[in-house]
Amino acid sequence: MAQIKLENINKIYDNGFHAVHDFNLEIKDNEFIIMVGPSGCGKSTTLRMIAGIESISGGTLTIDGKVCNGLKPHDRGISMVFQSYALYPTMTVYDNLAFGLRLAGFDEDEIEVRVKEVSEILGIQSYLARKPKALSGGQQQRVALGRALIRHAKVFLMDEPLSNLDAIQRVNMRSEIRRIHNTVGATTIYVTHDQIEAMTMADRIVVMKDGYIQQIGTPKELYFKPVNMFVAGFIGDPQMNFIYGKVEGEKFIAKDGSVIELKGFNSKILENASKKEEVVIGFRPECCAVEKIKDAKQFESAMNVEVSEMLGDTLNIYGYLGKNHMVVRTNPFTKYTVGEDLKFYVNYDHVVFFDAKTEYIINED
Numbered sequence: 290m291a292q293i294k295l296e297n298i299n300k301i302y303d304n305g306f307h308a309v310h311d312f313n314l315e316i317k318d319n320e321f322i323i324m325v326g327p328s329g330c331g332k333s334t335t336l337r338m339i340a341g342i343e344s345i346s347g348g349t350l351t352i353d354g355k356v357c358n359g360l361k362p363h364d365r366g367i368s369m370v371f372q373s374y375a376l377y378p379t380m381t382v383y384d385n386l387a388f389g390l391r392l393a394g395f396d397e398d399e400i401e402v403r404v405k406e407v408s409e410i411l412g413i414q415s416y417l418a419r420k421p422k423a424l425s426g427g428q429q430q431r432v433a434l435g436r437a438l439i440r441h442a443k444v445f446l447m448d449e450p451l452s453n454l455d456a457i458q459r460v461n462m463r464s465e466i467r468r469i470h471n472t473v474g475a476t477t478i479y480v481t482h483d484q485i486e487a488m489t490m491a492d493r494i495v496v497m498k499d500g501y502i503q504q505i506g507t508p509k510e511l512y513f514k515p516v517n518m519f520v521a522g523f524i525g526d527p528q529m530n531f532i533y534g535k536v537e538g539e540k541f542i543a544k545d546g547s548v549i550e551l552k553g554f555n556s557k558i559l560e561n562a563s564k565k566e567e568v569v570i571g572f573r574p575e576c577c578a579v580e581k582i583k584d585a586k587q588f589e590s591a592m593n594v595e596v597s598e599m600l601g602d603t604l605n606i607y608g609y610l611g612k613n614h615m616v617v618r619t620n621p622f623t624k625y626t627v628g629e630d631l632k633f634y635v636n637y638d639h640v641v642f643f644d645a646k647t648e649y650i651i652n653e654d
């Protein structure tokens with residue numbers, strides 16, 4: 290187990306490109322951290338700097354109190370799992386697992402004990418004699434994880450380890466990796482562009498954009514208390530609804546004149562929002578509802594149904610509140626017809642407001 294501290298870490302590549310800016314993070318013993326963000330945001334660069342396969346341009350990396358900036362990768366007590374499984378095709382699973390330990394001079398009895406241990410954790414005992422090409426993608430990824438586990442490293446780094454798997458294998462491996470983490474208990478830093486992986490697996494998530502940390506928090510904090518519109522939009526599927534407009538009293542008035550009632554909503558936030566020239570109201574698709582009633586159009590808030598997605602357990606209804614495109618996630622038995630107007634409600638327990646200029650959240654203070 291290990292504590293990792295990144296203080297003001299920066300990366301400037303040789304061509305002058307500044308890929309990571311002032312990255313600050315303290316990772317606790319045994320914590321499962323996921324770095325997430327769109328392509329090019331600097332998450333892999335940060336991971337590679339922790340691994341030691343990319344130099345650190347500025348700042349300090351400490352593992353268990355020891356500054357690691359200048360240490361070689363194998364002196365950092367780290368194991369890394371990549372997107373490509375990088376298994377040796379001519380070797381059996383057993384030999385793939387044993388390879389690193391043989392290089393490090395372990396005797397065969399100890400190697401056998403460790404292969405047995407990790408193959409039991411991963412459930413790969415029955416194919417130790419097979420070559421990688423006789424395994425499914427998910428099984429190959431398990432072996433790749435096994436190669437990292439067998440070294441008993443105190444830190445695991447994983448770079449998009451599930452991206453070569455199909456959708457079902459990915460879902461299975463998500464819980465599998467979490468189970469392994471709970472069993473083995475090593476500090477883990479995991480990189481992905483997939484917000485669902487981040488939400489389902491992480492203790493804490495680091496959201497990055499253009500080389501900057503946007504927010505660090507638990508999945509729940511990021512979902513319900515995003516600091517800005519980027520985080521709010523990146524986390525959650527379907528995306529949070531955003532409508533531009535103004536707050537007047539206890540009403541939100543969209544640019545096109547559509548109205549959302551906010552009677553009883555946090556008065557301090559309303560007051561702060563009403564001082565801004567323009568705000569954005571944000572609400573999750575499951576924090577609103579629609580109702581089929583006669584002459585729904587006569588109400589200030591009516592949603593015109595454009596299209597729907599029936600997922601079995603839920604129903605996503607896409608449509609327009611005035612000119613504003615929106616999605617409502619509701620129960621699959623909701624009555625509606627494409628093209629009709631439905632009465633629209635927002636459950637404002639989880640409504641948030643952003644300053645349209647800065648795109649940052651408007652709080653009570």
Ligand code: ATP
Pocket residue numbers: 302303304306308326327328329330331332333334335482
């Ligand atoms: P992806 O999900 O696509 O891997 P990422 O968030 O992991 O994206 P990085 O690979 O860390 O992003 O790259 C961050 C930025 O640094 C990108 O704009 C990339 O083009 C740039 N970059 C990466 N490697 C180098 C390099 N060797 N020299 C110059 N720029 C680089």
